[in-house]
Amino acid sequence: MPKESVAVIATLLVATFVVILNETIMNVALPRLMLDLHVSASTIQWLSTGFMLTMAVVIPTTGFVLQRLTTRTVFLLAMGAFCAGTALAVVAPGFEVLLLARVIQAVGTATMLPLLITTILTLVPLERRGSVMGNVTIAISVAPALGPTVSGLILQALSWRFMFVFVLPIALLALAIGAKYLTNIGEKDVSKLDVPSVILTVPAFGGVVYGLSGIGGQGDDGSTVLAIAALGIGVVSLAAFVLRQVRLQTGGAPLLDLRAFRFRMFTVSTMLLVVAMMALFGSVILLPIYLQQVHHLDSVTTGLVLLPGGLAMGLLGPVVGRLYDRIGPLPLTVTGSVLMVLCLWQFSLLTALTPVWWIVTVYMGLSAGLALLFTPAFTSGLNPLPPHLYSHGSAIMSTLQQVAGAAGTALLVSIFAVATAMSGEEAGIRTAFLVAAVIAVAAVGLSALMRKAQAPPVPAE
Secondary structure: HHHHHHHHHHHHHHHHHHHHHHHHHHHHHHHHHHHHHHHOOHHHHHHHHHHHHHHHHHHHHHHHHHOOOOOOHHHHHHHHHHHHHHHHHHHHHOHHHHHHHHHHHHHHHHHHHHHHHHHHHOOOOHHHHHHHHHHHHHHHHHHHHHHHHHHHHHHHHHHHHHHHHHHHHHHHHHHHHHHHHHHOOOOOOOOOOHHHHHHHHHHHHHHHHHHHHHHHHHOOOOHHHHHHHHHHHHHHHHHHHHHHHHHHHHHOOOOOOHHHHHHHHHHHHHHHHHHHHHHHHHHHHHHHHHHHHHHOOOOHHHHHHHHHHHHHHHHHHHHHHHHHHHHHHHHHHHHHHHHHHHHHHHHHOOOOEEEEEHHHHHHHHHHHHHHHHHHHHHHHHHHHOOHHHHHHHHHHHHHHHHHHHHHHHHHHHHHHHHHHHOOOOHHHHHHHHHHHHHHHHHHHHHHOOHHHOOOOOOOOO
């Protein structure tokens, strides 16, 4: 590839890594923030919930934004918002300002991954996309794994504000490099923004994600009822959103172009990613519960136990990408999905006597299986799309990942809570992981359908 293209992709990759690292850096700090800011557990959770809801609402609009504005403009707006939110978090005097800072950060975070993927699809030749997409795995897997570990180490010696102090200079450096070297790619679209579609994204995606997260949170009866109501409103609004996008496809400009689903490999790959994300998010939630409540490890040690798995997934990404370009997706995805099922089944056998080294080993195996799935699924799913659907395809995949993560967390944590109430924590963990293994069996069937995409055809209207 030309040096200019490599520079653009490298800049976007570093920026995406930073914003996704920030997404999980807050989780370990919530108990400290409750004490320092003098708020309750239900209030402090909004620092994570508000971030997630903003992501869920903004991501569906990125398909339109990436077509309407230039690459450089979108990057400067996204990273500018992220840096502004991070700086505000550093000096936040109380909870309300910190929550506003997290929302501003989320606006920038939601835009970066679709921008990175769309840029890769535009600049990288079809036969090289697997290798380049493999590098994206570093951002989407290593960064979330590092977040809790980094924040745990910072909180041992410093104030919670230093979590943002740590992120801010890296983000500002990425913004400065992008402002100097980033060039525009592709062509702008002149389509108009459909305001009703934008309005519908709030109750549709926000309602679904909030409802699923609230049900999974196992709060009091009032919060559970509110979560179920939000989920109901979200499902109805989501149906209305989909119907409007379908109608706009014939005579207007849809906010999220669902014609990407006309391409079979995009549909299969998206379904495979949904199953994989449910397994990943569910495991990331359940394993810390098991390690802290059954093995009685502290938060920093828990983060260090999970760190090798995240690192393994990220380091395998480029290797899997090169293998994809050489042998195609089928051997990789079938191996990855079988490995995922076996590791989740092993987790369903956990007891209080299970050694920690075995947990680390199995989690690294699960991470390797997911690495074998992510890069081929992203690449095979997006390759067959024509250029005008690149941004919409990446936005659809990113949106469904958020929904799948919330759904997997809600389902598995709810099963854990019910089984724990009946038979204790060990039984709850085993039951939840067994359900996750059963769900993951669907990935084996989907993996068998994966094929290497050909050059994008001209779609028939």
